[in-house]
Amino acid sequence: MxxxxxxxxxxxxxxxxxxxxxxxxxxxxxxxxxxxxxxxxxxxxxxxxxxxxxxxxxxxxxxxxxxxxxxxxxxxxxxxxxxxxxxxxxxxxxxxxxxxxxxxxxxxxxxxxxxxxxxxxxxxxxxxxxxxxxxxxxxxxxxxxxxxxxxxxxxxxxxxxxxxxxxxxxxxxxxxxxxxxxxxxxxxxxxxxxKRFPAVSNGLNVLETHLLKIIQKEKIKSTLQLTGYVLQYQGYYGFGDLQIRKIIAKLASFFEIENERLVLNRQGLLAMDHMKSFYDQLKDDTIYGNCKKYEYCYHLSKQLITKHE
Known part of the structure; x- marks a missing residue:
């Protein structure tokens, strides 16, 4: 054969x-x-x-x-x-x-x-x-x-x-x-x-929170540059630029341009530090397979998800 x-x-x-x-x-x-x-x-x-x-x-x-x-x-x-x-x-x-x-x-x-x-x-x-x-x-x-x-x-x-x-x-x-x-x-x-499900503490998932941390830590001048950073430092996700740009657009209310660089506003700082939940503000119809993202929440300490209450 x-x-x-x-x-x-x-x-x-x-x-x-x-x-x-x-x-x-x-x-x-x-x-x-x-x-x-x-x-x-x-x-x-x-x-x-x-x-x-x-x-x-x-x-x-x-x-x-x-x-x-x-x-x-x-x-x-x-x-x-x-x-x-x-x-x-x-x-x-x-x-x-x-x-x-x-x-x-x-x-x-x-x-x-x-x-x-x-x-x-x-x-x-x-x-x-x-x-x-x-x-x-x-x-x-x-x-x-x-x-x-x-x-x-x-x-x-x-x-x-x-x-x-x-x-x-x-x-x-x-x-x-x-x-x-x-x-x-x-x-x-x-x-x-x-970790793609929203955290109990701030309503953002791990990658979304990571994006805010990049803005806070690095001198990012544009959303295009931010896209490049997230693409390079996204860990095990493997997302493309279209997906990253979609995440950035969703988080636009958490940062602004100041002195030619992106900076977190008050909302962004509260979210990054897990001081306030923005679950209601971010909730949409995103679905993974047949599971609705915002019907569950992620517990960072236990590394598991439970039904959102």
């Missing part, structure tokens, strides 16, 4: 990179951003397509582009002809939610071929976490050579997490932080997800 490998990539930039390191197997790109907006467990369902299209229209997605660029690559591939499948995803939450959805889909198809994971993050002799696109050819080659074969338990775990993500209650994610698996950054991503 001829060996055929399929590579499932987290983005288009990897296509040419794999060619550079002499990997010429079949590839498909999973272009979703399931970390935001409503999701449905069954990727093949009409409900999933409708919910995702409804959310992504704000980014100019049409039914034609969503179907051709997002759904067709993942849903119409004949996986049965491949003797191995390699997933290329990064250390961050953005990638991990896309990854568990893809693995859930493969599980539902009862794929028999071994499934491997190439996951960048901490790289030897590098001081910071690295995305796949940031690696040198040699580093990328090393990551591929050290790819992780996922067990049945790993794939079942991914399916369980995706199913949970598509429910309206994410409190049980805390239980999975200590579950052992072959996913090196899963626990960090679960913690990062829980």
């Amino acid at each position: 001829n060996h055929q490998t399929l590579h499932i990539l987290n983005g288009d930039t990897l296509i040419s990179r794999l060619e550079d390191i002499d990997i010429h197997d079949d590839q498909l790109v999973w272009r979703e951003m399931l970390c935001e907006g409503k999701t449905v467990y069954d990727l093949k369902s009409k409900a999933f397509k409708n919910e995702r299209l409804s959310y992504l229209q704000q980014f100019n997605a049409t039914e034609e582009t969503y179907t051709s660029s997002f759904l067709i690559p993942l849903l119409t591939t004949n996986y049965a002809k491949y003797t191995s499948i390699v997933l290329w995803f990064e250390y961050d939450l953005f990638c991990h939610i896309n990854m568990i959805a893809a693995l859930s889909h493969l599980k539902q198809l009862h794929i028999k071929a071994p499934i491997y994971l190439v996951c960048s993050g901490w790289i030897e002799h590098e001081p910071n976490l690295k995305g796949l696109g940031e690696l040198t050819d040699k580093q990328l080659e090393t990551q591929y050579d050290n790819r992780i074969e996922l067990t049945k338990e790993d794939i079942r775990l991914a399916d369980d997490l995706w199913r949970l993500y598509c429910t309206n209650d994410h409190t049980d994610f805390k239980k999975y932080v200590t579950v052992k698996s072959s996913f090196p950054y899963l626990s960090s991503c679960i913690n990062a997800h829980l």
